[in-house]
Amino acid sequence: MKKLVTLSVIALFLVAFTTGENNPPKEKNAGKALLDKVVIKAKSYKNMVIDFKYAINNTAEKINQESTGKVMLQGNKYHLSFMGVTKIFDGKKIYTIVPEDEEITVSNHDENDTNAMSPNKIFTFFKKGFKFAMDIKQPMAGKTIQYVKLTPLSVKDKRKEILIGIDTKTNHIYNLIEVGKNGTRTTLTVSSFKFNQTLAKNQFTFVKAKYPNYYINKAD
Numbered sequence: 001m002k003k004l005v006t007l008s009v010i011a012l013f014l015v016a017f018t019t020g021e022n023n024p025p026k027e028k029n030a031g032k033a034l035l036d037k038v039v040i041k042a043k044s045y046k047n048m049v050i051d052f053k054y055a056i057n058n059t060a061e062k063i064n065q066e067s068t069g070k071v072m073l074q075g076n077k078y079h080l081s082f083m084g085v086t087k088i089f090d091g092k093k094i095y096t097i098v099p100e101d102e103e104i105t106v107s108n109h110d111e112n113d114t115n116a117m118s119p120n121k122i123f124t125f126f127k128k129g130f131k132f133a134m135d136i137k138q139p140m141a142g143k144t145i146q147y148v149k150l151t152p153l154s155v156k157d158k159r160k161e162i163l164i165g166i167d168t169k170t171n172h173i174y175n176l177i178e179v180g181k182n183g184t185r186t187t188l189t190v191s192s193f194k195f196n197q198t199l200a201k202n203q204f205t206f207v208k209a210k211y212p213n214y215y216i217n218k219a220d
Contacts (some may be wrong), residue, residue, distance in 0.1 A: 031132040031148040035164070037171045047074035047199060051192035054082070058184040068191070077204040088206050095206040097214075104211060107219040129153050135163060144168045145175075158182070 042048065050073075055066045069082030080087045086097040089109065096105040135147035150162040163177040175189040208216075 029132060029134075031134045034134070034146060034166060034171075035132070035148055038164075038166055038173065041171045045195040047072065047195065047197055049192075049194040049197050049199075050190055053187075053189045053191055055187045055189075056184065057187075058182070060183050063184070072199065072203060074199070074204065079204055088204060090204050090206065093206070097211065102211075102214045103217060104206075104214050105217045105219050106206075129157070130162075137168075140165070140174065143174060 049070070051068070051070050053066070053068050057064050067083050069080065071081075072079040076089075076091050078087070078089050084098070084100055086095075086099075088095040088097070092109060094107050094109055096107075098104070130150045130152055133149050133151070135149040137144065137146045139145070144167070145165045146168050148164045148166065150164070152159055152161075158181055160179045160181045163179070164173065165175040165177070166172070167174045172193055173190055175187060177188075178186040180186075
């Protein structure tokens with residue numbers, strides 16, 4: 001469960017910061033134009049450090065879970081800390097560190113794998129299959145948030161819609177809401193957004209010496 005949730009957090013955040021480029025050029029609309037502004041601004045940063053709140057709700061299934069996390073993005077690398085699990089992607093390998101089990105899983109990243117997640121991969125992840133449209137605008141936490149709705153075109157897609165909330169003053173992502181056809185609602189809200197930070201040299205590097213007693217499982 002933790003593994004699936006962690007992957008969804010990475011996917012949702014990366015989609016939010018890169019989706020704007022992926023609508024077909026002929027369908028330029030207000031929603032697409034706003035997302036383009038978000039992407040251009042995000043691309044201008046050397047790196048991004050995001051603290052976030054995560055919530056997943058499904059009344060019928062009696063699911064109501066909340067948590068917090070932090071993700072750092074730089075180029076095609078990321079460092080995610082969430083639900084007691086750390087994931088480091090150095091651009092080639094993915095290291096999943098689970099202190100609770102004292103276990104580390106190392107897997108190779110394959111850009112050709114349709115299930116693989118990385119910042120570069122997400123630039124084309126939503127290239128096809130979604131319709132963009134402007135949604136509601138509303139005040140939230142002292143900000144004016146404009147939502148852009150992404151609707152899957154495939155009837156097989158388990159998602160009903162994805163709503164990306166954008167701060168109209170900064171063109172930064174405020175939150176992301178994924179609504180499933182089964183009634184599950186997943187919300188990611190940015191509580192702190194920093195960019196062009198001075199990060200440690202090994203921020204996106206797995207340092208084995210930090211985990212002397214951990215079992216290392218090589219998945220590939």
